[in-house]
Amino acid sequence: MSISHDSRYAYAVGRIRVLETRLLDMSKLGRMVEAKSADEALRILGETEYADLVSRAAGPQDYAAVTAGEITRVYSLMKKLLPDEALVDLFLIKYDIHNMKVALKAQFQGQNFEHLFIDAGLVPAKLMPYVCQQEKLQGVPPEYYAFASAAALAYEESKDPKVIDLVLDRMQYSHTAAMAEKHGYAFLARFLASQADLANIRSLVRTKRLGRGRDYLAGNLLPGGTVPQAVLLEALTEEWTAIIARFSSSPYQAVVEQGINALLESRGLTMLEKLSDGFLAELSRSVRFQAFGPEPVLNYILAKENEVRNIRIVMLGKLNGVPNEEIRERLREGYA
Amino acid sequence: MNIRVNPTRMELLRLKKRVRVAKRGHKLLKDKRDELMKSFMSLLRNVKRLRLTVEQKLRLGYQSFLIARAVMTPEMLDEAIMFPKQRIELEVAEKRMMSVTAPVFRLRQEGDVYAYGMASTSGELDMALGIFAELLPTLIELAGIERALELLAEEIERTRRRVNALEYVLIPTLEATVKSISMKLSEQERGAISRLMKIKDVVRAK
Numbered sequence: 005m006s007i008s009h010d011s012r013y014a015y016a017v018g019r020i021r022v023l024e025t026r027l028l029d030m031s032k033l034g035r036m037v038e039a040k041s042a043d044e045a046l047r048i049l050g051e052t053e054y055a056d057l058v059s060r061a062a063g064p065q066d067y068a069a070v071t072a073g074e075i076t077r078v079y080s081l082m083k084k085l086l087p088d089e090a091l092v093d094l095f096l097i098k099y100d101i102h103n104m105k106v107a108l109k110a111q112f113q114g115q116n117f118e119h120l121f122i123d124a125g126l127v128p129a130k131l132m133p134y135v136c137q138q139e140k141l142q143g144v145p146p147e148y149y150a151f152a153s154a155a156a157l158a159y160e161e162s163k164d165p166k167v168i169d170l171v172l173d174r175m176q177y178s179h180t181a182a183m184a185e186k187h188g189y190a191f192l193a194r195f196l197a198s199q200a201d202l203a204n205i206r207s208l209v210r211t212k213r214l215g216r217g218r219d220y221l222a223g224n225l226l227p228g229g230t231v232p233q234a235v236l237l238e239a240l241t242e243e244w245t246a247i248i249a250r251f252s253s254s255p256y257q258a259v260v261e262q263g264i265n266a267l268l269e270s271r272g273l274t275m276l277e278k279l280s281d282g283f284l285a286e287l288s289r290s291v292r293f294q295a296f297g298p299e300p301v302l303n304y305i306l307a308k309e310n311e312v313r314n315i316r317i318v319m320l321g322k323l324n325g326v327p328n329e330e331i332r333e334r335l336r337e338g339y340a
Numbered sequence: 341m342n343i344r345v346n347p348t349r350m351e352l353l354r355l356k357k358r359v360r361v362a363k364r365g366h367k368l369l370k371d372k373r374d375e376l377m378k379s380f381m382s383l384l385r386n387v388k389r390l391r392l393t394v395e396q397k398l399r400l401g402y403q404s405f406l407i408a409r410a411v412m413t414p415e416m417l418d419e420a421i422m423f424p425k426q427r428i429e430l431e432v433a434e435k436r437m438m439s440v441t442a443p444v445f446r447l448r449q450e451g452d453v454y455a456y457g458m459a460s461t462s463g464e465l466d467m468a469l470g471i472f473a474e475l476l477p478t479l480i481e482l483a484g485i486e487r488a489l490e491l492l493a494e495e496i497e498r499t500r501r502r503v504n505a506l507e508y509v510l511i512p513t514l515e516a517t518v519k520s521i522s523m524k525l526s527e528q529e530r531g532a533i534s535r536l537m538k539i540k541d542v543v544r545a546k
Contacts, residue, residue, distance in 0.1 A: 068414050102416055102460075109423040117422055120415045165423035169457030177459070207458040210466055214454070224458040273463030274407055317410040324406055334407060 011296050016085040020304045026053045028311050030335070033318060037331050042322035046070075049315065067319035071312040076124050078308045082301060090187045091298050094180055095305055099125035100132070100148065101176040107132040108155055108168050151175045170223045177203075177226045191291055191299050198255075198287055200229035202280040205256060208236050208247070209264060209276060231256075244268060259283050274334055282337045285310060310336050343517045347524040355521065359514045366506040373499040376438055380492045387489055390482045394475060401471035408465040420456035420465060426473070427451050430480065435488075440495045442488035445480045449473070 032052060039045035042064035049070070050058035057070045057077075082092045099122045110117040111133065121129035127144050135144055136152045151172060158167040177200055184192040204225050211221040218237050225233050231254065239247045244264050251260040263276025288306050291299035314335050321331035345351045409417055431446040453473040454466060 072413070098460075102419060106415075106419050106422070109419070113423060120418050120422065122413065122415050165425055165455050166452075166457060168423075169420070169460065173457045173459035203459045206463060210458055210463045213463075214466060214470070226459050272404060272407070272467055277411065277462060277464075313411060316413075320406060320410045326406065334410065 012087040013298050017300045019085055020300050036318045037328050045322045071315055075312050096125045097180050100127050101172050103129045103132040107136045181228045197230050200226040201231050204229050285337045342520050347521045352521045355518045362511050369503045376496045383489050387485050397475050401468050404464040405468035408462040411462045420461045425451045425455040426453050440491045442491050445484045447477050447480045
């Protein structure tokens with residue numbers, strides 16, 4: 005494992021060490037899970053770093069605004085702390101791509117879906133329809149025009165709305181990986197490769213469960229992973245046990261084996277997704293204690309994204325009367 | 341309670357005919373009510389079975405959808421399903437059962453229900469949409485049967501009221517009126533006979 009010794013991040017890492025102590029650990033989340041109602045769960049959340057956002061929330065059903073507000077706050081704080089904004093920008097690409105998907109799908113349906121925009125990306129969400137129409141705007145990464153045009157072209161050819169997602173998902177991953185490499189974020193590049201691998205494994209399992217063919221899977225595979233796409237396509241025609249065996253010597257062995265077994269025991273795909281997230285959390289935790297370099301910052305941002313997901317799981321579970329045990333089962337491991 | 345009519349033989353014959361018709365109608369309506377009840381009960385059993393299946397599957401579907409909503413942001417979830425490529429055509433025909441016109445739905449589904457990429461979505465969304473898509477024809481069938489059941493219930497209620505009206509109001513009233521006219525006519529007959537006898541006596545006395 006290459007260890008970064010970039011002292012430019014020393015101040016940010018120092019601040020991160022303090023901020024990490026404020027992350028919601030499993031005991032705090034556990035208290036939220038044990039709460040008698042969604043109101044009480046929100047009140048417990050209000051005793052943490054989320055106090056300000058919770059005080060502005062209209063009620064527990066407003067949890068999405070709380071989580072969205074927190075994640076936006078974290079991104080802008082990281083931008084202030086870091087010597088280069090590029091690292092945070094890599095986390096914002098997914099919001100731009102999401103907005104691009106919304107803008108293109110809205111354009112092709114001739115409807116207004118502005119409420120689905122997430123205004124957290126590099127490009128203001130309201131400008132995305134103009135980017136999709138190839139109007140040159142300042143501050144928009146030039147690659148975005150190519151992405152929008154490729155996705156639009158793919159849709160025009162197939163008239164299948166799914167291709168917009170397929171094209172843009174692939175482009176998002178390759179663009180993020182290329183940017184990470186360009187800025188020399190070696191760990192992030194490795195992290196993204198694992199993320200692509202796990203996404204591809206999940207697509208393999210989902211495609212097989214749906215009984216779809218190689219073309220369906222091929223369309224959903226992301227570039228940049230370490231598991232060759234040919235291996236995944238071959239695995240599609242195999243039995244579940246053979247697929248587990250195929251990954252027995254890979255780092256994803258536990259994820260694949262336990263995830264597929266849970267699916268075969270009719271426990272759905274939650275376990276596979278939870279294990280995938282757990283694998284990435286473990287990978288991120290492995291570089292958490294580096295004194296210098298962007299890795300601890302990266303780990304903190306990932307931890308925050310994970311924390312927000314966990315809050316969503318708890319609040320939604322509480323609002324819908326899901327038993328505590330089931331909520332606990334779905335919670336993702338912490339990064340801290 | 342009697343009907344206010346002239347106590348004449350013509351009226352008596354007319355009323356007797358009405359009693360016969362009312363009794364026949366009463367029997368027919370009673371048979372109709374029984375048959376409606378039979379159809380209602382058989383549909384009810386069918387609906388119970390279908391409802392149970394639908395509710396069990398819907399519960400599973402919503403459970404998966406809930407997990408998908410928890411692991412994805414609301415906007416990303418909505419984006420995944422904002423542009424469906426499945427087309428649904430619903431034809432409505434009519435089916436008559438014992439004077440009840442119930443709708444019969446015919447559903448045609450075309451295209452794939454999974455109109456999104458897998459990289460940015462949860463597998464639980466596949467599960468939820470798969471269940472919902474599989475359930476839709478049953479759901480539409482259930483809607484048709486439940487509507488038929490509703491219409492049958494209304495018809496049963498209407499027929500029951502008619503049967504009761506005939507049985508407890510119209511037929512007894514007509515019969516009472518027939519009886520009263522018959523009595524009046526007998527009384528008139530007796531009066532006429534006694535008058536004749538009196539006249540005969542007067543004539544004989546002379």
